[in-house]
Amino acid sequence: MSQPPIGIDLGTTNSLVSAFVDGKPQLIPNALGEFLTPSVVSISDGELIVGKGARERLFTHRDKTISLFKRKMGTQSQIKLGAEAYSPAELSSFVLSKLRQDAELYLGCEIRDVVVSVPAYFNQQQRRATQEACKLAGLNLLRLVNEPTAAALAYGVHEKDAETQFLVVDLGGGTFDVTILEMFDGVMEVKASSGDAFLGGEDFTEVLAKQICEKIERPWHKLGGQFQAELRAHAEIAKVKISNEESCTVKVFDKQEIYEVKLTRDEFAEGAKPLLQRMLIPIERCMYDVSLKSEDLDRILLVGGATRMPMLRHMVAKHFGKFPEFNIDPDHAVALGASVQAALLAEDRALDDVVMTDVSPFSVGIEIGREVADGRRVSGLFSPIIERNTPLPASRVGSFQTLDAKQQEVLISVYQGESAYVADNIKLGQYTVKLPRKRKDKEYFEVLLVYDTSGLLEVEATLGSSGEKHGLIIETLSEDLSPEKLAERLEKMRTLKSPPRENEVNQSLVARLDRVYAMTRGSDRQRVLDMIASFESVLDQRDPVEIDRIRGEIEQMLNRIDDFYVS
Missing domain, CATH: 1.20.1270 (Substrate Binding Domain Of Dnak; Chain:A; Domain 2)
Structure with a gap:
């Protein structure tokens, strides 16, 4: 059997894999017969444990078990796991390898080509780390697809002829995204994306854990890691309970005593108000970027397991004046949509009349300096050329000039972000352009940025005095691992044995x-x-x-x- 289009939802809390088969996406179960594989890794006597078994060890083997490492993607963190330290990308590759193994055994074929979902608000460093994880797992990444976009594909593939404008609210275990899309004549167009890469269901769980702590009159910051882990485990179960019931009782052992703590849905909602307020910021930013009002939206879709919380559904309904939809299991939508994206790339006949467009979630521009009224110069400022939520592929030009007539060169430094200061944005690359020597005035030049859907960014500077062009290709999804470095890291990871x-x-x-x-x-x-x-x-x-x-x-x-x- 040849490989069908494969999509992977690499989540903070849980991960899933799906395949596009017989004209529709379908989820692939793991060895336990479950679709959700916890994104947790543990080591036991040199044996690698990934998934549910690893999650159970979070409480008993904290020094050999790790979760939530997706939140560290794109950083230089080294996470200790037993005697060895691993990067977040390496830990993510263990999860990807597990999903790959499950898919191969279920489908009866080798899996190589995949589409992997990422939060819409992942910056370029985080996306690069995801690509690195795929490489370490032996996977060929066809494309990264934004999670809300993937979820919309899972819905939209069933309504190819619809004409509708809708918003996707995606709250997963560790990240929050919001995307506005429009569907018309078989074209699904992303209009705007925003989000918070450090806000998710785990933050709501911690609110409950701290409420338990308050009720037994113990200061959270003085608890040991073991007790905090126990309270989080209780809180996670309680969060599910009070999503279906008005209250629940948690029994906690502390200093040879057992405490019965009552948690209510209303108390939980009150404690989580700051998190709900944080969610409104990206929502309002998206609406602002496309100049929409609530009544302009036809539908609101909820995605991600954390959207099951009644307080969140109530907040969305109150803010927009209409009830949100969750016809597809919120845990499954992103993975299903990722395999739809893979099928679109494979030009599957079942999707002949569906076209997908996307946007740049961040602004892209260059570093500039400015001369202020008293003659002083301010450097390190960010000048966007491609604004956030510009449809991709995009080509935009910015016009600039040197600060000094005697300047011999100009450094073109390209950044991604929304801050006025480049120090707070993500640097994508830079190069130096030599300027003509014999000139009397300041040099004027234009910078052209061409950004395509695969993440490739082309930068071209054109000098006004001579017409000379100087360019740079930034392979934003490429990883700088040399073959030797890749082999070294793979060898290190092979020392861990996966169980049958x-x-x-x-x-x-x-x-x-x-x-x-x-x-x-x-x-x-x-x-x-x-x-x-x-x-x-x-x-x-x-x-x-x-x-x-x-x-x-x-x-x-x-x-x-x-x-x-x-x-």
Whole structure:
């Protein structure tokens, strides 16, 4: 079987993979039969654990388990995992490799070419790190697609003939994006994108964890990492509970005492007000950029698991005066849309009459200096040439002049961002242009920027005095890994062994038992210990039928224990 178009949602909290098959996108289950694979990595005796089993170890093996590393993409962070340190891109590559393995086994073919989604408000360094993660995972990245755009494709592919203007609100585990799109005559055009790369469902979970902390009268900043992790685990379950019910009770052990803490939906909403206010800023920026009013929008789509929270749905409905839609599972929409984008690139016949356009989420321009009234010069200023939310591909020209008639060269430094100061923006590249020596006046010159949908940026400076052109190609999605450096990093990562797929379900249950054992006390802890002994014993017998039976019984008992602690 040849490879179908593949899309991957590389998420902060969970990741998914989908394939475009028989004219429609479909999700691919992992070894546990689930579509969501937690974006968590753990090390156990030199063995790599990715997904649900790793997430269970967050509580019991904090020094060997890591999550939320997507928030560090594009930084120089080195994250300690056991005895080794890894970059966020390397950790993300472990998740991508796991998704690739699941897809290959499910589809029965080798997977190489993929489309991967990223938050619309990821800057170029973060996008570059995502491309690096794909390379380390042995994947050929066809394109990065913005998450709200992918979600819109998941919806829009079913309504090719619609004429509608809609807004996508995408709140995932670690990032928030908002995008305005228009659908007409089979063309889906992105009009504007904005967001917050450091705001997500995990921040709402922390609000609940701190509310639990307040109710047991313990200062959050003085808690140890282990206790904070326990409270976050309780808060995550409670967040789901009070999305469906008005209140829930959390049982917390502290200093040999057990506290029953009642959490209510109204208290949660009150504590999360600052986060909801942060969400309104990108929404209003998007509406401003395209000069729209609420009544101009036909539909509002909610994407991302965190949009299940009633407070968020209420906020969106109140702000826009209309109820949002969530016809597609908010956890699934981005992955489904990513495979639709892959199918568009592959020119799948099922999508012959669908055209997709996108915009630049950030402004792109150059560094300039200015002479102020008293003759002083101010440098380090940013002059946009391609404004944010310009449809791509785009070609724009800016006109400039040197500050000094005797100036012999000019440095063209290209940046991406929205700050007036280049120091607060992202540098994309630079080059020096030599100026003609024999001239009496300041040199005038034009800078042309050509930005295409693949992320390639061409810069060309034309001198006014001579007409000479000096250019630079910035491969914004390229990674500067030499073949030697790539081989070195791959060799380092190969020392970690991935468990056989058939062991993954059992491995996940062992990790869950360990987590619940660490969380419980007294008779409950003894019951869990009995379960651990029973399961280890049946694993030694290697009878798959008996293993499945015991595993099912244990999972039911663990569910009851979890329900006891958050009810």
